[in-house]
Amino acid sequence: MIDARNVRKTFGSFAALNDVSLNIAEGELVALLGPSGSGKTTLLRILGGLEFPDSGSVLFDGGDATLVSARDRHVGFVFQHYALFRHMTVFDNVAFGLKVRSRKERPSKAEIAERVHHLLSMVQLDGLALRYPSQLSGGQRQRVALARALAIQPRVLLLDEPFGALDAQVRKELRRWLRRLHDELKITGVFVTHDQEEALEVADRVVVMNQGRIEQIGTPTEIYDQPATPFVYQFLGNVNALPCRIRGGQAEIGPLVMPAPSYAGVADAAGVAFVRPHDLLLSRPGEGGGSFAVVRHVSVLGAVVRVELSLGEHIIEAETSRQRHAELELAPGQRVLLWPRQARFFLRDGWEGTTLESREELARTSAML
Amino acid sequence: MAIAVEISAARRRSRAVSETLWVKGLLTALGVAILGLFLLLPLATVFGEAFSKGADAYFAALVDDDALAAIRLTLLVAVIAVPLNVVFGAVASWCIAKFDFRAKSLLITLIDIPFSVSPVISGLIYVLLFGLQGWFGPWLRDHDIKLIFAVPGIVLATVFVTFPFVARELIPLMESQGTEEEEAAVVLGASGWRIFWTVTVPNIKWGLLYGVLLCNARAMGEFGAVSVVSGHVRGVTNTMPLHVEILYNEYNYMAAFAVASLLALLALVTLAAKALLVWRFSREIAADARQ
Ligand SMILES: Nc1ncnc2c1ncn2[C@@H]1O[C@H](COP(=O)(O)OP(=O)(O)OP(=O)(O)O)[C@@H](O)[C@H]1O
Numbered sequence: 135m136i137d138a139r140n141v142r143k144t145f146g147s148f149a150a151l152n153d154v155s156l157n158i159a160e161g162e163l164v165a166l167l168g169p170s171g172s173g174k175t176t177l178l179r180i181l182g183g184l185e186f187p188d189s190g191s192v193l194f195d196g197g198d199a200t201l202v203s204a205r206d207r208h209v210g211f212v213f214q215h216y217a218l219f220r221h222m223t224v225f226d227n228v229a230f231g232l233k234v235r236s237r238k239e240r241p242s243k244a245e246i247a248e249r250v251h252h253l254l255s256m257v258q259l260d261g262l263a264l265r266y267p268s269q270l271s272g273g274q275r276q277r278v279a280l281a282r283a284l285a286i287q288p289r290v291l292l293l294d295e296p297f298g299a300l301d302a303q304v305r306k307e308l309r310r311w312l313r314r315l316h317d318e319l320k321i322t323g324v325f326v327t328h329d330q331e332e333a334l335e336v337a338d339r340v341v342v343m344n345q346g347r348i349e350q351i352g353t354p355t356e357i358y359d360q361p362a363t364p365f366v367y368q369f370l371g372n373v374n375a376l377p378c379r380i381r382g383g384q385a386e387i388g389p390l391v392m393p394a395p396s397y398a399g400v401a402d403a404a405g406v407a408f409v410r411p412h413d414l415l416l417s418r419p420g421e422g423g424g425s426f427a428v429v430r431h432v433s434v435l436g437a438v439v440r441v442e443l444s445l446g447e448h449i450i451e452a453e454t455s456r457q458r459h460a461e462l463e464l465a466p467g468q469r470v471l472l473w474p475r476q477a478r479f480f481l482r483d484g485w486e487g488t489t490l491e492s493r494e495e496l497a498r499t500s501a502m503l
Numbered sequence: 504m505a506i507a508v509e510i511s512a513a514r515r516r517s518r519a520v521s522e523t524l525w526v527k528g529l530l531t532a533l534g535v536a537i538l539g540l541f542l543l544l545p546l547a548t549v550f551g552e553a554f555s556k557g558a559d560a561y562f563a564a565l566v567d568d569d570a571l572a573a574i575r576l577t578l579l580v581a582v583i584a585v586p587l588n589v590v591f592g593a594v595a596s597w598c599i600a601k602f603d604f605r606a607k608s609l610l611i612t613l614i615d616i617p618f619s620v621s622p623v624i625s626g627l628i629y630v631l632l633f634g635l636q637g638w639f640g641p642w643l644r645d646h647d648i649k650l651i652f653a654v655p656g657i658v659l660a661t662v663f664v665t666f667p668f669v670a671r672e673l674i675p676l677m678e679s680q681g682t683e684e685e686e687a688a689v690v691l692g693a694s695g696w697r698i699f700w701t702v703t704v705p706n707i708k709w710g711l712l713y714g715v716l717l718c719n720a721r722a723m724g725e726f727g728a729v730s731v732v733s734g735h736v737r738g739v740t741n742t743m744p745l746h747v748e749i750l751y752n753e754y755n756y757m758a759a760f761a762v763a764s765l766l767a768l769l770a771l772v773t774l775a776a777k778a779l780l781v782w783r784f785s786r787e788i789a790a791d792a793r794q
């Protein structure tokens with residue numbers, strides 16, 4: 135459906151997008167996820183025709199659309215700050231895309247009115263048609279922007295941080311609603327976000343971006359369970375990044391020694407181990423395996439209990455259930471056994487000079503336990 | 504104990520309030536006094552002198568042939584200069600605010616030139632360029648075009664002097680509004696022309712109107728530049744301000760002030776219109792700024 139090939143975009147001497155390739159299938163909802171300044175908006179604007187790449191191409195349905203202007207691309211674009219026409223009513227905002235059509239293609243007044251009202255009821259804004267944007271709440275403005283974009287029946291819907299400016303509660307509601315809407319309309323969609331939870335919950339596929347490059351593309355499960363790079367590991371979810379040594383197929387994190395068979399060929403190198411807090415198993419001395427660690431701090435956060443431990447000179451964060459917490463009677467100063475259910479290792483040299491090649495190499499040689 | 508502390512705090516607070524009240528009163532009085540001395544008194548004098556020989560003499564001075572010619576010319580100049588500058592100003596601000604290009608700061612500087620150069624100098628430059636001895640003088644003479652010491656010269660000088668008013672009003676406004684609404688309109692399939700009229704213009708209408716008011720007031724009241732290029736031909740190339748000067752130099756004070764009172768009236772109308780704009784549309788204007 136949409137195919138971006140080797141897209142490069144610089145502003146002055148700054149490379150906002152560096153050789154980005156991305157394929158989006160018909161009917162898919164894709165999230166562009168990344169930290170601030172990683173090039174998400176730039177990529178979205180290039181897909182929408184509001185910005186043009188320095189090199190590379192953008193294909194829509196197989197046809198080259200790289201130089202097609204935004205006006206002729208027939209996409210729906212929802213801006214981060216909505217960009218509603220401030221001097222037009224909600225009705226006129228939504229009707230705009232239909233009213234500006236050439237006389238031949240323009241629906242009649244009655245048809246336009248019917249379509250606008252249909253869209254407004256779809257976004258649950260019936261009755262607000264005659265208000266001005268300044269008389270709406272943030273969530274309502276957001277939905278007007280969405281209705282306006284959908285009015286032209288776009289081939290693709292592009293949304294820039296659609297829920298960025300809303301409070302947590304409204305955000306949650308709106309993103310479920312967006313997902314439902316997407317499932318109903320079966321429209322191809324791309325949305326930008328820097329909220330991982332949002333990306334993982336709503337999208338079919340997630341594109342993780344960093345410094346103008348794509349770090350990983352995959353389903354939410356793939357991205358979360360098998361991060362391809364240290365960056366993705368750290369960006370998605372909580373993770374312990376622990377310096378370690380890798381020697382002949384084993385990784386040593388302080389006193390803890392874990393097998394790392396795919397590094398069997400590495401004689402002695404500095405590495406980093408990534409372990410998710412919920413992958414750390416805690417047990418009483420004598421009951422399980424692992425290394426001794428000392429509990430430093432325990433905090434109960436709703437259903438989970440977060441435990442801070444020291445392992446040698448490392449500080450580690452573990453998460454466990456309340457039940458397990460009660461069984462172990464965890465308290466500061468207590469010695470417990472610590473064993474990672476799974477961990478992933480990256481060689482230090484590889485990712486400090488981050489080039490794409492070295493990263494792919496790392497993904498292949500990393501070890502899953 | 505706690506109550507005592509509260510009371511003394513309250514007393515301290517009320518003393519602070521009464522002190523600021525006192526200072527406020529003094530400052531207000533000072534402001535009004537300065538305003539009266541430098542603005543209202545001269546205004547009153549203008550009307551006082553104008554009516555010093557009665558209403559009949561006042562109206563007679565206004566319907567004098569030369570005075571009428573001056574009024575007509577002033578209106579004509581404003582009718583040409585203001586729309587021209589609205590177009591120039593809107594286009595220039597649109598370019599500056601909505602696009603990024605290299606010569607942008609140069610363009611902004613150019614727009615400001617009329618503000619930073621004395622109007623007399625501006626007039627002189629026109630004479631040097633288009634006068635008989637000027638650069639284009641011989642060419643213009645050969646083609647039988649008379650700019651200097653004629654109406655076209657006056658229009659040119661006025662356009663130049665009043666150029667920044669609209670642009671200066673619009674640039675900050677358009678910059679603060681950004682380009683997102685226009686981008687939204689493009690994506691929805693609107694043409695550039697359509698976007699300008701249905702999205703950009705409605706968003707800047709108050710600023711535009713205010714700029715037009717200021718531009719018009721200056722166009723009608725301009726003296727320096729027009730004085731240099733006009734040639735002061737009575738009934739032909741005299742605008743109202745120039746006519747006032749001539750009458751004054753002829754010791755015809757009453758008539759001079761009568762014509763001057765029209766200019767003063769224009770200023771008052773401009774002020775009133777501006778106040779009306781702010782009062783009538785303050786909510787909308789504030790809403791615009793908020794969005
Ligand atoms: N018009 C521009 N001129 C110069 N630099 C720009 C321009 N647009 C974007 N950039 C730069 O390109 C980089 C990527 O910007 P972009 O807006 O795509 O980031 P983003 O991932 O959307 O970030 P955020 O989450 O903060 O919105 C940033 O460093 C930004 O400063």
Ligand SMILES: [Mg+2]
Binds near residue numbers: 174175176294
């Ligand atoms: Mg952005």
